[in-house]
Amino acid sequence: MAKSGQSSTEYLVILAVVVIIALAVVGVLGGFPTLTKGVSTKDSLAYWQSGDIGVERPYLSTSTNSTIVLRNNQNFGITITAVAFNGATAHNATNSNLPATLSPGQTVTVLVTANTTNPCNGGTAGSSTFSPSVRINYYDTSSSANTYQFTGAKPLVGTCQ
Numbered sequence: 001m002a003k004s005g006q007s008s009t010e011y012l013v014i015l016a017v018v019v020i021i022a023l024a025v026v027g028v029l030g031g032f033p034t035l036t037k038g039v040s041t042k043d044s045l046a047y048w049q050s051g052d053i054g055v056e057r058p059y060l061s062t063s064t065n066s067t068i069v070l071r072n073n074q075n076f077g078i079t080i081t082a083v084a085f086n087g088a089t090a091h092n093a094t095n096s097n098l099p100a101t102l103s104p105g106q107t108v109t110v111l112v113t114a115n116t117t118n119p120c121n122g123g124t125a126g127s128s129t130f131s132p133s134v135r136i137n138y139y140d141t142s143s144s145a146n147t148y149q150f151t152g153a154k155p156l157v158g159t160c161q
Contacts, residue, residue, distance in 0.1 A: 040157065041157050041159070043154070043157075044131075044154055044155065044156055044157035044158070045157075045158075047152070047153075047154045048134075048152060048154075048156055049071075050073065051073065051150060051152060052073055052074060052148075052150045053070055053071070053072065053073065053074075053078075053080065053136045053138060053150045054070065054071035054072075054073045055068060055069070055071075055134070055156060056069040056070070056071050056107055057069040058130075058156055058158050060112060060118060060119060060120040060130050060158065060160055060161065061118075061120060061125070061160065061161045062120050062121070062122070062123045062124065062125045062128065062160050062161070063125075066111070066112035066113075066118050066161075067109050067110060067111055067112060068083065068090075068110050068112055069107055069108070069109050069110075070083070070102075070107060070108055070110060070136065071102075071106070071107045072102035072103065072104055072105060072106050072107075073104075073105075074104060075104050076104065076140060076141070076142065077101065077102065077103050077104065077140070077141035077142065078101070078102055078139065078140060078141060079099050079100065079101045079102070079138060079139055079141050079144070080098060080099060080100050080102065080108065080110075080136060080137070081098060081099045081137045081138060081139065081147075082098065082135075082136070082137040083098070083110055083134070083135070083136050083137075084134070084135040084136075084137075085118070085119055085132035085133070085134060085156075086119070086132045086133055087133070087135070089113075090112050090113060090118065091110055091111060091112055091113055096110050096111045096112075097109060097110055097111065098110055101141055119131070119132045119160075120160035120161070123160040124160070125160055125161055126159065126160070126161075127159075127160075128159070128160040129157065129158065129159050129160065130156070130157070130158055130159075130160055131155040131156065131157045131158075132155060132156060133151070133152065133155055133156075134151070134152050134155070134156045135149055135150070135151045135152075136149070136150045136151075137149050138150070
């Protein structure tokens with residue numbers, strides 16, 4: 001009987017050591033990204049820079065001078081017609097450089113309206129953060145009948161300037 005109890009204890013000790021080593025390896029390799037509180041700024045920018053319509057630089061300010069730089073990552077020309085944060089239009093149609101026609105790889109700087117649609121409105125520069133959902137409306141320049149919406153699967157995360 002003593003041998004049976006001893007082998008059970010040895011088995012449990014070995015299993016515990018294997019589990020601890022596995023957890024250490026997972027921690028070193030990046031942890032559990034789906035269990036984290038939210039999306040980090042680095043992950044968000046990596047996602048948004050590689051999207052159908054890339055976000056190069058989201059410079060969202062607590063003042064009136066907020067901009068967002070968009071890049072055409074498609075292999076055809078597009079015309080961007082609107083940008084929305086959390087479902088509300090984030091730009092002034094008369095003073096935003098939109099609509100903007102972009103060749104593949106070309107960028108445009110869009111002025112973000114300084115009102116409640118700006119996620120940094122009322123925040124503190126350097127310490128407040130933003131994380132709105134973003135929707136970009138555009139169409140293929142070869143056929144304006146084909147309109148598209150690129151809605152990011154991740155929010156756009158950053159620090160207010």
